[in-house]
Amino acid sequence: MSQQARGPSETVEIVRLGHAGDGVTADGLFVAGTVPGDIVRIAREAGRGQLIELITPGPTRVAPPCVHFGSCGGCALQHVARDAYLAWKHDLVATALKQRGFADVPMDEIRAVAPGTRRRANFKAQLRGQDVALGFYEAGSRVLVDLTECPILVPELAHIMPRLRRQLSKVLRPNETAELLATATDSGIDLALNLKRKREVDLLTLLSTIAATLKLARLSWNGEDVAIAETPSLRVGRFTVALPPGAFLQPTKEGEQMLQRLVLDAASGARSVADLFSGCGTLALALAEHHAVHAADSVVAQVDALLAAARQGNARVTGVSRDLFRRPLLAVELSRFDAVVLDPPRPGAAAQAKALAESRVPKVLYVSCNAASFARDARTLADGGYRLRRVTPIDQFLWSPHVELFAEFRR
Structure with a gap:
């Protein structure tokens, strides 16, 4: 200590x-x-x-479960007993709401995923002598902690780390840092490598060999597909989504399923639903079993992947690529929906919340990974006539200060 x-x-x-x-x-x-x-x-x-x-x-x-805790910046709270830790996360949401004037909102108990369930990680890698350091930076620094274990990761990612180190030693040069987004998809590991190098045949050939050695589903380099053994995919009920490189996913499958159940229950009775900031369709395709769904997201490749999966499953899903920060769906466009689902990134959905506040949509179902931006948008909706009926905190970001939540609004 x-x-x-x-x-x-x-x-x-x-x-x-x-x-x-x-x-x-x-x-x-x-x-x-x-x-x-x-x-x-x-x-x-x-x-x-x-x-x-x-x-x-x-x-x-309590004793932290990871030997790297205290040096690795990936986790901040492994030393706090579970009940106290979850109570603190619950209070983060309650405090954010109180600061926006929501003092008496019904809040469910926090729902938490287990260790060993994080299916994606952003690693850094550096060559140190003959060996590669692979892991996360120390908190507030650029000092890389070489991980020998990581209790938050799914086994598929944890087990590949030693082999990935050995393969990266063939690629990295001294004083060179690579960034790697590793995702355990339903069809295998998708590895996106960011490395500032000139595009050369020898490099691409080496990366292709590494992908085969590691049995990766896909390896991409600086956004370019280098090797695809099997298209990385996400299964949502009876639908299978072919994931584009760098596609947004919920950090855990368990948390994803919690959110799907909450959204489906709250959307009951709605005939037509808009899923805004839809990503690849985690929520849109779950809703498509019982509702007509219109999806919108700024990333063209993600919308295309969602629509392709919907067509294959003969679902009632339409979709459009649209920057909802600059061009939110306006009240006249929203009028045909019985419910709207929002799942924005950390900055929230200020412009879209304002447009919803001017609409007559009966239900708004909000999924957020930032309690502060959610509380700001909740105030906008409430000032426009919506009632915040319930909030359910969800801990998908284990041992970190980040907390997810689901909220239901009605007119």
């Missing part, structure tokens, strides 16, 4: 967890790696407390 820190030391008590998962003292000093009730020796540096020694552990402190 000890580490070097500048400045005189002092002993403090941690009284709560902050919004990013750091412990906070009574006078507002943030100390990473602590929990409420900890008595710690710290040094003040750059407006933060640098942990020197844990003197007395707090009641919710």
Whole structure:
């Protein structure tokens, strides 16, 4: 636990967890790696407390399950007991809502995925001597932590890491950093490699050989498909979506299924549904079993993949590529829908929420990965006459400060 820190030391008590998962003292000093009730020796540096020694552990402190916790920046809260950790995440959502004037919204208990379920990861890789370091950066730095284990990942991704290291040693040069998006799809691992190199036949040939050796479903380099053994796919009920490179997916299959059930239950009775920020159709295709669905997303390849899967399954789905940040569906366009589903990225859907507030759509079903932007949009909808009926927090981003949620609005 000890580490070097500048400045005189002092002993403090941690009284709560902050919004990013750091412990906070009574006078507002943030100390990473602590929990409420900890008595710690710290040094003040750059407006933060640098942990020197844990003197007395707090009641919710537990042993982290990963040997890399504390150095790897991928997780921030492995040292917090499960019940306290989930209560804190639940409170993140409640606090964001209260700040926008929602003090008495019915909130369900938080639903959480298990460890070993994260199906996609953004790795960094660097050549160090003859060996490759593969993993995540330290928090707030560009120092790469070479992972020997990662308890959040699905086994398929965890097991490929040692073999991926060996293969990358044939590609990387000294002082070169590669970025890798690895996704465990329903048909195999999809690996997207970003590496600043000139396009050369020898490089493409080597990458193709690596893809075959690792038995990847697909390997792409800087957005270009290099090798495809089997098209990476996502199964949604009876539909199979051929995933374009870099396609958006929920981080876990379990969390995806939770969201699908919540959306399907809330959409019951609607004949026509719009799925906005639809991605590749995780929600649109689930809805298509019982509803006519219109999907919209800014990424052309994702909309095309969704529509191809819908046609193959003879589903009542239409779709369009549209930048909903700049060109939201307006009230007149929304008038034909009985329900609208929103699943925007972290910035939220401010423009689309404003257009919905001016519409007469009976139901709005909102999936969010950012409680703050959701609460802002919820206020817009409420000011336009919608009632926020329920909120369900979901923890798909295990041991991180990020929290997902589902919310139902009705006129």
